[in-house]
Amino acid sequence: MVTYASLGLLFLFVVIKALIYRSRVRKAPSPEQLSKLVFSILRSSGQRDRE
Numbered sequence: 839m840v841t842y843a844s845l846g847l848l849f850l851f852v853v854i855k856a857l858i859y860r861s862r863v864r865k866a867p868s869p870e871q872l873s874k875l876v877f878s879i880l881r882s883s884g885q886r887d888r889e
Contacts, residue, residue, distance in 0.1 A: 867875070
């Protein structure tokens with residue numbers, strides 16, 4: 839009986855972790871978005887250096 843309870847808890851833990859991982863993957867920016875972000879950061883830091 840204890841074994842079944844332990845397996846049930848382990849199963850729930852795995853399902854929750856899988857759902858968290860899946861939600862993080864969906865929110866991850868695309869490579870194009872990352873490129874635009876890097877270029878905008880570089881441009882803004884370059885402008886600050888000139889001032």
